[in-house]
Amino acid sequence: MPNTAIDRTIDRSQMQVSDEIAIEITGMNKWFGTFHVLRDIDLVVQRGERIVIAGPSGSGKSTLIRCINRLEEHQTGRIVVDGTELTSDLKNIDKVRSEVGMVFQHFNLFPHLTILENCTLAPIWVRKTPKKEAEAIAMQYLEKVRIPEQAHKFPGQLSGGQQQRVAIARSLCMRPRIMLFDEPTSALDPEMIKEVLDTMIELAQEGMTMLVVTHEMGFAQAVANRVIFMDQGQIVEQNEPREFFNNPKSERTKLFLSQILGH
Amino acid sequence: MNTRPGAGQPYVRDQMLAEKAPPILAAGPLKWARENLFAGPVNSALTVIGVLVVLWGVQAAYPWLRHSVWTASSLGECRAIIAASWGEGASGACWAIINERWTQFIYGFYPSHLYWRPVLALGLLFFALAPLLFGETVRIRMAVLGVVTLLLVAALVQLGTGSGLSDLALLAALLAALWVMWKTPSRMLWFAVLYPFLAFWLMWGGSIWLPLVALAGLGVGWLALRATLGFGGLVAIVAAIVAPLIWWLFVAGPVFAWLDASLPVAIEAVRSDKFGGFVLSLTIGISGIAMSLPLGILLALGRRSDMFLVKTLSVGFIEFIRGVPLIALLFTASLLLNYFLPPGTNFDIILRVVIMVTLFAAAYIAEVVRGGLAALPRGQFEAADALGMDYWQAQRLIVLPQALKISIPGIVSTFIGLFKDTTLVVFVGLLDPLKGITDAVRASPDWKGVYWEPYLFVGAIFFIFNFSMSRYSMYLERKLKTDHS
């Protein structure tokens, strides 16, 4: 498992956890058919938290964060994001999705649009931003992820790491208050993982609320304020990183850590 | 339930939760109904319309099918029976026509005491194709061939070959073939080479020396190849093509005449104009596809070639064939081929049609193989070059086997299309099962005016055949995807 070392100094001045509750999940269960994929999930995420969710494959981590922006539907329990409860009411779903940004494992950039158009699509059609303003915002975020010169190229012409950074910028253009990351570096070649992790660290340094599903434990140790371990669809253990890595309490956690950190 | 995990609160679960059953609406038949039939206003409306369409179809077709008459000797008699059984004005299906004339649809006017020959030829086709199409596991191959053998034996017993001795001989030969296929499947590739000549002899009959002399041409070609291998790939290929040509054009005729005169061995001959029905369709279709494969591969290679002239000629040929309707090519076969060949040559209409169908199929196969070659990673070509192989060696040993394997689904699709197109031969006077035989049947006063039953019968056979082939090709495609990725 890749475990890129983070060897930069982290500026923690803005990484404040406030008391405001960003996400609240109560008693949430989800089934795929008869398969009970998420079992009795209880979770409270406060604004400014940087949470890393780890666990073996099939443990339901991706499904959990996909439930937060309603890419998956939960069957029982409550999910409240930024004060809005997620139900089948379309207006609520729209509201939540414009506050929550998501970065996918396979980037999912729109190949028929330029980088700039990828970033301005949602602001223009969802927030009804005028085109020039949307482009200005997009260039601002493309500069932030350090690829402004690629604005007029197409995704097929970029490397994997560049594409993922564009994906991050694209989500940021909607000015979300919460960012979800679903294994953002798993599909990247090793030499490109660092550039994407650097971008995520800068995002964290600015105080963004982040939920990151990843195997990059170096990132967790450097930036996260909470690590959650999931197995078999339930939260098994959570703690702040130093305690989590040095002093795992559950047997399953210990087994998992030995597998991914052992090599 | 433990305290809720909040920020900064360490938490450990002490008891893993077991799986629970989903709530009633979340799974099971109600959920299925909710998601698949009534998933929203539009979908619900569509479901209702769908149900109405199904009901309408059933109420239109069911009475006609229920009032079916299977035994009658004419359409008039059929109608009388239907009126008597189900009242005046009732409509019903007169399947009696199929009952009486089904052999015509299948065999055309082939002599009925010789039906076992085309049946045997079709059964042996499976043996010839087995290494290619069912090559995945021995068990699948043997299962398929076992079923084929059983069916063949049953059919031959039904039809009778004319003497009990030949029945037994055939049975023994089949069992021997099965045994060879099981033990040393690679030997059966020889049978694939022999099969075309054997099938030709079975279908058309005549002296055994004709197919044997033609087969000898292949032997001549192989010998020429071996003899000239030392001079390089290109010379060898040219020799392998030229030598059999010389044999077939100049030597074969006299040799055949001499052999036939001194040692006549023959089975009853069947003239081409007796061929009809599905026997005709299958003959044209299968020979067309089989012969179009080598030509199609050459065209595909030519199209990818760097040599301007070769590429232009290949592209020109392919685009010409794909640009004209098959009917035009069939008319060329029947009207024009005589102009293009030396004065005095006049040969079988079926052979002429097969030639045009072969050229037609070759253009489409060329495109399929071109796709297969393009799907091959560049690394394969480069590896072959790095190993020091010349062009033809690389093609023969590395490139083509893989490209052809990828192309098999496309080749099966082309065959399905070709098989459907064999119904067009009616327009050059041949008796295809669809219009040719049906018109012949409708010409007799007994069955004048019938149309649903024969068309449905022939259509159903085409459907079963083509649908099975397309399912098989999709299965192959799925297998190939998992093999490669």
Added chain:
Amino acid sequence: MALASDMPKAGFRPSMLLYDTRYRSLTIQVVVLMLFMAGVAWLVDNTVRNLAALGKDFNYGFLWQRSGYDISQRLIEYSSDSTHGRAMLVGLLNTFLVSAIGCVVATVIGVIAGVLRLSKSWIVARLMTLYVEVFRNIPLLMWILLFYAVVTEAMPPPNAFRGDDAASSMILFDSVAITNRYTAVPDLLFSRSLGSLELGYVSLNINLVLLIAAVVGGVLANRALLRRATRIQEATGARPTTWWQSLALLFGPTLGVLAGLGFHLGYPELKGFNFVGGINVSNSLMTLAAALAIYTGAFIAEFVRAGILSVSQGQTEAAYALGLRPGRTMSLVILPQALRVIIPPMISTYLNITKNSSLAIAVGYLDLRGTLGGITLNQTGRELEAMLLMMLIYLAISLAISAVMNVYNASVKLKER
């Protein structure tokens, strides 16, 4: 270290023709060229000798001779006194007519069936699958023959519609009569028609020209409207609702022209033994077009389905995650990508429809093959000339359609590194 320029300059040896990569391809091409020319020469020689033996020559003069046969289904003026060349033109236009109808209807059927096949309603999806599989696996000829047989043998003759107590009645509010020879549909009449313009070979119907101008004008005006709406959206972010304006622009001019010309329907009425007053569409044209459309629709449905499925699920998810609604996602993200995959095989399918229209022979519809390659060929005995000309024309049509496809492919190619 030996440099390339230091290599000994060997003299030219004949074996280099085969083995030296510089000469090898040239040698092969020269040999191929010689073989090809020899082959062509042999074919031409045979043809010349065969023609001479039959006492025939090779010329196209017959195209200017009187044809002597009638074509009942035609789009332009023609009589048995017209030339064979004009008969060929009539046949060609008939081919275009049935192909155009087939292409349009097949596309509509195919798109609907393809989209419905992906529907969540299980019944509808299965019904569409049944349609696609049944029609794709059975030869087109059977559908043509079946449809034609149903119409000719099961439909009543015109005089069955006669009288107050007729055996058969017209459908669609007494406007359409399906008989066993033709289908009588309302004619399109203009009470204030502007007549036609004679231009030598063809006569131009001014009404038709005006209508086409109205339609084209409406489309162009609509495009201008949509462009203006996009400009407003880019400037202010809010897109004005344009759907009713679009409808008005697309249909307004056409309706206006129709009203101005006094458009009305001429209903078919039974007079004597036949229907007059309407257009009698021959059953051969109708069944051929219907069979072509429904058969090819099944193939198009598969292309549409494959095209939509080819867009990965991740694209939809990314669009939803950004807050785009399903409708916008479909039009902005899915369809543009799907169309790139759908359109090339669709264009091939249009070519196939044009080629398959030659099955008109089965129903007696006189298309290009029926006139030039059929009656003309039989009457004049000019088999070689007629066949070659016919194949050239089909080839020209097919190359034109391929060129269109290549242009489309080049213009929408996704840029990659």
